[in-house]
Amino acid sequence: MKADLLIKNCAEIHTLKGPRRARRGDEMKETGKVEKGAVAVKDDKITAVGPTEEVEKNYEAQEMIDASGKTVIPGFVDPHTHLIYSGSREDELEMKIKGKTYMEILEEGGGILSTVRSTRKSSKQRLIEQASKRLDTMLRHGTTTAEAKSGYGLDKDNEIKCLEVIEELNKSHPVDLIPTYLGAHSLPPEFDQTGDYIDFCIDEVIPEIAEKGLAEYCDVFCEKGVFDADESRRLLQKAKAVGLKIRVHADEIENIGCSRMAAELGAISGEHLVKTGEEEIRMMAESGTIGILLPGTPFMLMEEEYAPARKMIENDMAVALATDLNPNCWTESMQMIITLACLQMKMTPSEALTAATFNAARAVDRDDIGSLEEGKKADFLVLDVPNHRHIPYRFAVNLVEQVYKEGKRVV
Ligand code: NIG
Numbered sequence: 001m002k003a004d005l006l007i008k009n010c011a012e013i014h015t016l017k018g019p020r021r022a023r024r025g026d027e028m029k030e031t032g033k034v035e036k037g038a039v040a041v042k043d044d045k046i047t048a049v050g051p052t053e054e055v056e057k058n059y060e061a062q063e064m065i066d067a068s069g070k071t072v073i074p075g076f077v078d079p080h081t082h083l084i085y086s087g088s089r090e091d092e093l094e095m096k097i098k099g100k101t102y103m104e105i106l107e108e109g110g111g112i113l114s115t116v117r118s119t120r121k122s123s124k125q126r127l128i129e130q131a132s133k134r135l136d137t138m139l140r141h142g143t144t145t146a147e148a149k150s151g152y153g154l155d156k157d158n159e160i161k162c163l164e165v166i167e168e169l170n171k172s173h174p175v176d177l178i179p180t181y182l183g184a185h186s187l188p189p190e191f192d193q194t195g196d197y198i199d200f201c202i203d204e205v206i207p208e209i210a211e212k213g214l215a216e217y218c219d220v221f222c223e224k225g226v227f228d229a230d231e232s233r234r235l236l237q238k239a240k241a242v243g244l245k246i247r248v249h250a251d252e253i254e255n256i257g258c259s260r261m262a263a264e265l266g267a268i269s270g271e272h273l274v275k276t277g278e279e280e281i282r283m284m285a286e287s288g289t290i291g292i293l294l295p296g297t298p299f300m301l302m303e304e305e306y307a308p309a310r311k312m313i314e315n316d317m318a319v320a321l322a323t324d325l326n327p328n329c330w331t332e333s334m335q336m337i338i339t340l341a342c343l344q345m346k347m348t349p350s351e352a353l354t355a356a357t358f359n360a361a362r363a364v365d366r367d368d369i370g371s372l373e374e375g376k377k378a379d380f381l382v383l384d385v386p387n388h389r390h391i392p393y394r395f396a397v398n399l400v401e402q403v404y405k406e407g408k409r410v411v
C-alpha cells in the first residue's frame with residue numbers, strides 16, 4: 001500500500017492507543033509503547049503504526065525518515081490557555097517575590113484588571129500579532145491543539161473582539177484552537193456588583209456569542225472574591241441552555257464549592273483544583289469531570305501547594321495537564337508542565353504523558369487527536385531523546401526536533 005510518509009526505527013513510539021474515553025486510575029500509565037516502531041501517514045491521517053518491520057512490509061512511502069534513537073508521541077494538546085492578551089506583567093513577579101499575593105495584586109487593580117486595560121486598548125490586528133507569536137512558540141514546543149479563552153475584554157464588544165481573534169488565528173495558524181468564552185474572569189470596573197455583571201453576561205453577551213458561533217465552551221473564574229458558586233452556576237446554566245459546553249476554574253485559591261458545582265452540572269472539566277478535597281474528587285470521578293491540572297500556576301505564584309494529583313488518580317478521576325498560559329504564568333511549554341507535574345505532583349512520566357496528550361484531547365472533547373492510531377489526525381512529534389522519561393528529566397529545554405500537523409512537517 002502507498003503512504004506519503006514513513007517515520008521508521010523510532011526508539012519508542014507512544015501511541016496512546018486505548019479506550020475512547022479519558023483514562024483514569026491505572027489506565028493513565030498505559031501509553032501504548034512500541035519499540036523500534038514506525039508510523040505511516042497518508043494525506044492528513046495516520047494510516048499505520050507498529051513495529052518497523054511490519055509497517056515497512058505493508059507500506060511503500062514517498063518520503064522516509066529514519067528516527068533511530070528518537071521518541072515519537074502525539075502532539076501535545078494544551079486544554080487551558082488564556083492565549084489572547086496584550087502586554088505583560090513582569091513587574092508583578094517582583095511584587096510576588098517580595099511577598100504580595102495574587103489576590104492582593106488583583107484587589108489593587110493589577111493582575112487580570114491590568115491586562116484587561118491593555119487588551120481593551122489593543123486592536124484586533126495587534127492582538128492577532130501577539131497571540132500568533134505565542135502560537136509559534138507553542139508549536140515549536142510541540143503543542144498542536146490548544147483551548148483558548150477570552151476573558152481580558154469583559155465588556156461585550158471586547159469579549160467578542162477577543163473571540164474573533166481566536167477565530168482568525170484558527171484559520172491562519174497551524175495550531176488548532178478551541179474557543180472558550182470567559183467573560184466571568186473578573187468584575188469589570190464599570191460594574192459594582194458581581195451579580196449584576198453575571199446578569200449582564202447572561203442577558204446580553206452569552207446569547208450573542210452563541211448566535212455568532214464564536215465559542216464552544218463557557219468558563220468562569222469561580223473563586224472567593226471573584227464569582228461565587230451560585231453566580232457561576234447561574235451563568236453556566238444559561239450557557240448550557242444555548243448550547244455551549246462548560247468548564248470551570250475551580251478551587252484554585254480556596255475551596256468554596258466550585259468543583260462540586262462543576263461535577264453537579266456535568267462540566268467537561270474542573271481546572272486548577274489545588275484546594276480540592278476527597279469528597280469533590282469522588283464527585284468528579286463519578287460525573288466524569290476531567291481535572292485539568294496547571295502546575296505552572298502555583299510554581300509562578302511560589303506556592304508550596306499543588307493540586308492533589310495522586311489522590312485524584314488513586315480515586316479514579318481522569319487527569320489532564322495544561323499550561324494556563326497567561327500574563328501571570330507565561331509559558332508555552334507543555335514539556336515544562338510535564339516536569340512540574342512529575343516533580344511537584346508526583347505524577348509518573350507515563351501518567352504525565354497521557355495527561356498532556358490523550359486526556360488533554362478528551363478535556364476539549366476531541367477524539368480524532370491525542371493518540372496515534374489508524375484514521376486519527378497525523379499530529380505528532382519527534383523528540384530527540386531515546387525514551388519518554390527524558391521529558392520531565394531534561395527540564396526547561398526544548399526536546400522537540402520535528403512537529404507534524406495533519407501529516408505536514410511544520411517544525
Ligand atoms: O487561570 N485564575 C484565573 N485566571 C488565570 C490567571 C489570569 C491572570 O492572572 O491574568 C488563571 O490562572
Ligand code: FE
Pocket residue numbers: 080082249324326
Ligand atoms: Fe486559567
